Amino acid sequence: MASPDPDTLSDRVRDGLERILASPDFEVTERNRRFLRYVVEETLEGRENRIKAYSIATCVFGRSAEFDPQIDPIVRIEARRLRRALEHYYLTGGVDDTVRITIPKGSYIATFEFPEIARSERAASGGEAAGTGGVRLCPPGPSIMVAPFDEEGASAAPGFARGFRRHLIVGLTRFTDLLVYGAETVQHADGERGAEGADRPVDVDFILEGSITVADGRILLETVLVDAHTGRFVWAESFDEEHHPAQWIALRDRVAASVVRTLAPPFGVIYSHRAKDIDGRPPDCLRAFEAVQLFYQYWRTFDNARFEEARRRLEEAVAREPDYAEAHACLSLLYTNASRFGLSLGKATFDPMERARRLAHRAVELAPRSSRSYHALGTVCWFSGDIEASFEALETGRVLNPHDTGILVELGSRHAVRCNWAQAVPLLQESYLRNPTQPSTYRMGFFLYHYMEGRHETALREVCRIEAPDIVYVPLVKLAVLARLGRMCEARATLGRLLAMHPGYPERAEADFRARSIHPEITAAVLGDLSAVIASAEKKVVNGLSAPAASR
Missing domain, CATH: 1.25.40.10 (Tetratricopeptide repeat domain)
Incomplete structure (x- = not known):
């Protein structure tokens, strides 16, 4: 398929711009409408080098010639609003538009995507992405800058701060949806190039910074995570350790790994903070x-x-x-x-x-x-x-990411349902030790371990910590362990809740366990207790019905 000539594409972009500006789904101020028109026209006219925070502020926002983007963040703030408004538009009124206009993070230059051209190029190349037919509508995950750590009296541990920061970056980049930058690669908000001339990304979401002090045979390391958009301190932690020169590399790596595990996993600090909104x-x-x-x-x-x-x-x-x-x-x-x-x-x-x-x-x-x-x-x-x-x-x-506690707990759970306790228990314990905010559903592995080993009170405590009201296995195993403890009244009440949620489940329970590759010993134990509770409930009903007849 021959590509349209540049003039045709420019006309389509301008038509698309007018559709956006006229749409009620594009909810921005008049100033941001001028902002969008300015960057689109400058880009189409080949004047990308002029699209800077200063030119936008003076030509679009009416700021004076003394405008300083380092002092006044107005352009950066409005650019974020404009990006969000464009995303909203393309999810609503503009979902079928034949051209998509975006302003990716990293500059204020507009980019244009023609979906049908991209599809044609992918089809012509056997499904692989080709050329530059499309751009991402938005960066996928959060971005974090790891700033240099301040050193105070660190001469006794030469290179400690630099090595610590490097290990933080390595650990964070193992989480592939997290965009990780060093301070030397992050530009000022006006989109200018850095001192070394390298293009620099902009608008990171978080900044990780801190200080290191070596004194009196101890290393004091303080780390702080800052929300880059609001300046809020999201998280902070201090590590105060004895300093042994022969062990400072191991100490450095251990502390860096602890910080990474706290911040980066799905249920860690970064994701939890982003999820609040x-x-x-x-x-x-x-x-x-x-x-x-x-x-x-x-x-x-x-x-x-x-x-x-x-x-x-x-x-x-x-x-x-x-x-x-x-x-x-x-x-x-x-x-x-x-x-x-x-x-x-x-x-x-x-x-x-x-x-x-x-x-x-x-x-x-x-x-x-x-x-x-x-x-x-x-x-x-x-x-x-x-x-x-x-x-x-x-x-x-x-192996790829030993810091991902989610993979540890999943692996531990799989070993647990196969009765591989030597593998399951250490993995589960390590995962929850590293990240106590893991989903409670994985505590089922701990329950199975204690239940099968005869520690029924401990098993009951574990199942009571699981928050998954829609999952049939929680009341199922709870009634099983209640039966083992001789608490039949509670077991029958739990059976009633199970049957109210999942009528007929007992009849298909064995096939269900088999389909889930649950070990036969676990299957026999749980379903045996289920049968005992069902029998007790049926006997209770029969006795309840026959008692009045006997009294007569």
Whole structure:
């Protein structure tokens, strides 16, 4: 297919600009309408080098010639608002537009995407992305700058701060949806080039900084995470350790790993902070990364009320961000859950497990070094009955990112249902020790361990810590351990709740356990206790019915 000539494309961009400006779905101030028109026209006229914060402020916003972008952040603030408004427009009134105008982070230069040209190029190249037919509508995940740490009296540990910062960056970059920068690569907000002449990204979401003090045989290390947009201190931690010169490298690496595990995993500080704003925002304002956050909100408790919204938003995300591996992995996990829990997909007619498998393989293809891609693949394999492939995928993810506590807890859970206690328990313990905010659903592994080993009071405490009201296995195992403790009245009440949620489940329980590759010993124990509670409930009913007759 021959590409349209530049003049034709310019006309289409201008037509698209007018559609945006006339649309009620483009909700911005008149100043931001002038902002958008200015950057589009300057870009089309080949004057990209003139699109700077200073020119925007003086030509569009009416600032004086004394305007200083280092003092006045007006252009940066308005650019963020304009980007959000464009995202909203293309999710609503502009969803079918033939041209997409965006202002990617990193400069104020407009970029233009022609979806049908990109599709034609991909088709002509056998499905691979070709040329520059498309650009991302928004960066997928949060961005963080790791600033140099201040050193005070650190001469006794030469290079400690520099090595610590390097290990922070290495650890953070293992989370492939997190955009990690060093201070030397982050520009000022006006989009100017840095001192070395390298292009620099802009508008990072977080800044990680701190200080290191070496004195009196101790190392005091303080780290602070700052929200770059608001200046708020999001998280802070201090590490006060004895200083032994022969051990300072091990100390440095251990502390860096601890910081990474606290900040970067799905339920860590960064993601939790970003997720706070999601529930209160209009759905059409959600970006691809925020769709992923909806998934993690669902994943925390397997709340069925959140499932369909998370699925719909992730489907939009993979359609608009076809190279976003994290969204593919999360959507794969959702479809695996749809199959394993029998969740409704509305009018969809496809096989959810097949869809989950394709998405997981695509996630691995897009991000072969992402532990979360292998998390999705390992989960698909497990519930497809391929236990060996599942363990292989999960172990691969663990090797790729030993800081990802999510892969540790998933791997530990899989070992638990196979009664591999020597592998399961250390993995589960390590995961919750590193990240206590892990979803409580994974505590099922601890329950099974104590239940099968005869520590029934401990097992009951573990199951009571699980927050997953829609999952049948929670009341199922709770009634089982209550039966072991001889608390039949409570066990029968729990059975009643189970049957109210999932009528007829006892008849299909054995087939369900087998389909989930649960060890036969666990199956026999839990279902044996279930049968005992059912028998007790039936006897209670019979006795309740016969007692009045006897009295007569």
